[in-house]
Amino acid sequence: xxxKKKVSFPHLGNYWVAIEFLVKNALDADYIxxxxxxxxxxxxxxxxxxxxxxxxxxxxxxxxxxxxxxGANTLIQTGGVCRLGYYGELHEQILKxxxxxxxxxxxxxxxxxxxxxLFSDFKKINPRxxxxxxxxxxxxxxxxxxxxxxxEGFIRENVGFEVVSGSFDKLLKEFxxxxxxxxxxxxxxxxxxxxxKQFKAIKIKKPKKPLKVGIIGEYYTIMEPxxxxxxxxxxxxxxxxxxxxxxxxxxxxxxxxxxxxxxxxGYLQYDIGATGMDTISEALRLAKEGYDGLIHVKSFxxxxxxxxxxxxxxxSNDYKIPILYLSFDTQTSETGIKTRLEAxxxxxxxxxxxx
Amino acid sequence: xxxxxxxxxxxSISTKGVIIDKNNKILAExxxxxxxxxxxxxxxxISELANQFDQKRxxxxxxxxxxxxxxxTGVILDANVVKNEITAHAIGTISLYPEVRTIFEIGxxxxxxxxxxxxxxxxxxxxxxxxxxxxAFLTSQARRLGIDVEEFGPLALQSNNPTNIAARCAxxxxxxxxxxxxxxxxxxDIVAGLCKAVVTNYLNNVGKGKKIKPPIVFQGGVSKxxxxxxxxxxxxxxxIIVDHNSHLMGALGVAILAKKAKLEKDFNFDINDIEFETxxxxxxxxxxxxxxxxxxxxxxxxxxxxxxxxxxxxxxKEQS
Numbered sequence: 001x002x003x004k005k006k007v008s009f010p011h012l013g014n015y016w017v018a019i020e021f022l023v024k025n026a027l028d029a030d031y032i033x034x035x036x037x038x039x040x041x042x043x044x045x046x047x048x049x050x051x052x053x054x055x056x057x058x059x060x061x062x063x064x065x066x067x068x069x070x071g072a073n074t075l076i077q078t079g080g081v082c083r084l085g086y087y088g089e090l091h092e093q094i095l096k097x098x099x100x101x102x103x104x105x106x107x108x109x110x111x112x113x114x115x116x117x118l119f120s121d122f123k124k125i126n127p128r129x130x131x132x133x134x135x136x137x138x139x140x141x142x143x144x145x146x147x148x149x150x151x152e153g154f155i156r157e158n159v160g161f162e163v164v165s166g167s168f169d170k171l172l173k174e175f176x177x178x179x180x181x182x183x184x185x186x187x188x189x190x191x192x193x194x195x196x197k198q199f200k201a202i203k204i205k206k207p208k209k210p211l212k213v214g215i216i217g218e219y220y221t222i223m224e225p226x227x228x229x230x231x232x233x234x235x236x237x238x239x240x241x242x243x244x245x246x247x248x249x250x251x252x253x254x255x256x257x258x259x260x261x262x263x264x265x266g267y268l269q270y271d272i273g274a275t276g277m278d279t280i281s282e283a284l285r286l287a288k289e290g291y292d293g294l295i296h297v298k299s300f301x302x303x304x305x306x307x308x309x310x311x312x313x314x315x316s317n318d319y320k321i322p323i324l325y326l327s328f329d330t331q332t333s334e335t336g337i338k339t340r341l342e343a344x345x346x347x348x349x350x351x352x353x354x355x
Numbered sequence: 356x357x358x359x360x361x362x363x364x365x366x367s368i369s370t371k372g373v374i375i376d377k378n379n380k381i382l383a384e385x386x387x388x389x390x391x392x393x394x395x396x397x398x399x400x401i402s403e404l405a406n407q408f409d410q411k412r413x414x415x416x417x418x419x420x421x422x423x424x425x426x427x428t429g430v431i432l433d434a435n436v437v438k439n440e441i442t443a444h445a446i447g448t449i450s451l452y453p454e455v456r457t458i459f460e461i462g463x464x465x466x467x468x469x470x471x472x473x474x475x476x477x478x479x480x481x482x483x484x485x486x487x488x489x490x491a492f493l494t495s496q497a498r499r500l501g502i503d504v505e506e507f508g509p510l511a512l513q514s515n516n517p518t519n520i521a522a523r524c525a526x527x528x529x530x531x532x533x534x535x536x537x538x539x540x541x542x543x544d545i546v547a548g549l550c551k552a553v554v555t556n557y558l559n560n561v562g563k564g565k566k567i568k569p570p571i572v573f574q575g576g577v578s579k580x581x582x583x584x585x586x587x588x589x590x591x592x593x594x595i596i597v598d599h600n601s602h603l604m605g606a607l608g609v610a611i612l613a614k615k616a617k618l619e620k621d622f623n624f625d626i627n628d629i630e631f632e633t634x635x636x637x638x639x640x641x642x643x644x645x646x647x648x649x650x651x652x653x654x655x656x657x658x659x660x661x662x663x664x665x666x667x668x669x670x671x672k673e674q675s
Contacts, residue, residue, distance in 0.1 A: 313564035342438075343439045351475060
C-alpha cells in the first residue's frame with residue numbers, strides 16, 4: 001500500500017517491542033524503530049532543543065529526527081504530569097520548523113475522562129480502526145509490557161552473579177526477538193513461560209548475603225540505559241542485586257496513588273509531581289527492607305526529583321542508609337560516574353563488613 | 356631488606372606520591388604539577404621519590420594509584436591496586452586521625468565530603484557538573500587579581516569585612532567579583548570574600564543535607580589556603596584540622612591499600628628510559644564513535660579502554 005503510515009515513537013529501554021506490536025496490529029501501519037540511541041542522537045536532539053530543557057526532551061527529539069530520516073511519517077508523543085506534558089507541542093513545532101513533513105499524534109491532548117479522544121487520535125492513523133480492535137490490542141500490549149518488566153526485573157537481581165559473562169544479555173536479545181513475532185495472547189504467554197524458565201536456568205553464583213542496591217528516581221533517565229550511562233550494568237558487574245521497581249507496569253498499570261500517599265505519611269503530605277512520590281515511597285520501602293544503599297537518578301534540573309531530595313535525606317538519616325545522588329544531562333563521559341559508583345561500592349562493602 | 360609501598364595520586368592539577376614502610380611511615384614524598392602531561396609527570400615523580408629513600412634498606416613491593424588519571428598511571432606503573440580517590444582519601448586520613456568524623460576535601464577540579472563513623476565511610480558526596488568552589492576557580496581568580504595563589508590566604512586574613520560574592524556558579528561569581536572590584540571594594544576584602552564563597556558553595560552543594568560532626572579534617576590542595584581554613588571554621592564553629600601532609604592523603608591512602616592487597620611484586624624504578632605513548636582512535640563501528648585510548652610501552656600495545664561495547668574491544672597481542 002502506497003500511503004501506509006510509517007509510525008515511530010521515541011526509545012525507552014526495550015518497550016519499543018510492545019509499541020511496535022500495537023502499531024503493526026491495531027493501527028495497520030509500519031513501525032519505524034528509531035535507530036539505537038548513540039552520541040549522535042543526543043547531539044542532534046541537543047542542537048535543536050532549548051538549552052535548559054530536561055535531557056529526556058533532547059533524547060526524544062534526537063529519536064524523532066533519526067526516525068524521520070529513516071522514513072517515518074507519523075510520530076507519537078505521550079503526555080505526563082511534569083514538563084513531559086509540554087514535550088509534544090514543542091517537539092512538533094521544532095520538527096516543523098526544521099522542515100519535516102509528518103503527522104503528529106500528541107497524546108497529551110487526550111482527555112482521560114473521555115477515552116474516546118484517544119480512539120479518535122489513533123483513527124487518524126488507521127481510519128478503519130474499531131474500538132474493540134483497539135482495546136483488544138491495547139490489553140495485549142499491556143500484557144507484553146508486564147512480561148518485559150518481569151523479565152528485566154529478574155535479570156537485574158541476577159545478572160551480577162552470572163557464571164558466564166553475557167549470558168543474560170544474550171538471552172534477553174533472543175527473548176525480545178521472539179516477542180516481536182507474537183500474534184495473540186497465547187503466543188505472548190507461551191514465550192513468557194518458556195523464556196522465564198530459560199532465564200531461571202542460567203547458571204549463577206550468588207553469595208549467601210549479597211549486597212543489595214536500589215535504584216530510584218525520574219521516569220525516563222531511570223528506564224533508558226543510554227541516558228544513565230548503563231548505570232545498572234556497571235553496578236551489577238561488581239556483583240550485587242539491583243532492584244528498580246520504577247517501570248511502565250508499576251507506574252502506569254499497577255500504581256495506586258492512594259496507597260503511595262499512605263505509605264509515605266510523615267515524610268511527604270502532598271504530590272510533588274511526576275515520579276517524586278514513587279521515588280520517596282520506594283526509598284522508604286527499600287530502607288525498611290535493609291538494603292545496603294540507594295542510588296537516586298534524575299535528569300539535571302528535574303523539579304519533582306529535586307523536590308524529593310530533602311525527603312530522601314531524611315529517610316537516609318532515619319534508616320542510616322547511604323544514598324548517592326546522580327544528575328545526568330548531555331555529558332557522555334563515563335569516567336565521573338564510574339568514580340562515584342566505585343566509591344559507593346567500596347563504602348557499602350565496608351559498611352557491610354562492619355555489621 | 357624491609358618492605359615498602361608506593362602510592363601515586365595523579366589529579367587534574369597536581370601529582371602526588373609517597374613511599375611508606377609497613378607502619379605507614381612516610382619514607383619519601385613528592386608533589387608536582389601535572390601540567391596536562393600525566394605520563395611525563397609520573398616519570399619525574401618516580402625519579403624524585405627514588406632519590407629520597409634508602410634503596411639498600413627498603414624495597415618497594417606494592418604500588419597503588421588513585422586520582423583522575425589512576426587507570427593510565429596504574430598501567431604504566433603496573434600497579435596492584437587502582438582505587439578511586441574518595442576511598443583512597445578516606446583510608447589515608449583515617450590512618451592518621453582514627454577519630455575523624457568528617458573530611459572536607461577540595462582539590463583542583465573536584466570537591467568531596469566524606470562522613471565517617473567508627474573508622475568506616477558511611478556517606479559521601481562529590482561535586483557534579485560544575486567546578487565552582489574548587490582550586491581551579493581560586494587560581495583563576497587570583498590571576499585576575501594579579502596575586503599568587505600562595506599569597507591568597509595571608510591576604511584574606513587581613514580583611515575585617517569580607518565582600519559578599521555570589522558563589523552559586525563560577526561564571527556568576529566572576530562577574531560579581533568584577534563588579535565589586537570596580538565599585539571600590541578593597542583587595543583583601545575581595546580575597547577574603549572569595550575564600551568565604553568557596554566555603555559557602557561547598558557547604559551548600561557538596562555538603563547539602565549532610566550532618567557535619569567534629570573532628571573535621573580538611574585536605575586537598577585548597578587546604579593549604581589559610582583564608583579558606585578560617586572561613587570553614589567561622590561557618591562551622593568547629594576546629595578545622597589540617598595535617599601538614601594534607602595534600603598527600605590520597606597517595607598515602609592508596610599506598611596503604613597496596614600494602615593491604617598482599618599481592619607483592621618488586622617495583623622497578625627505572626621507568627625513565629621506557630617510552631610510554633597513548634594514542635586515541637575513533638572506533639567508527641557505530642554512531643557512538645567511542646574514542647578508544649591505546650597505551651603503548653616501547654611500541655607494544657599494553658592496554659586499551661574507552662569502548663562502550665564489545666565491537667570496539669581491541670585485542671592485545673601477546674608479547675614475545
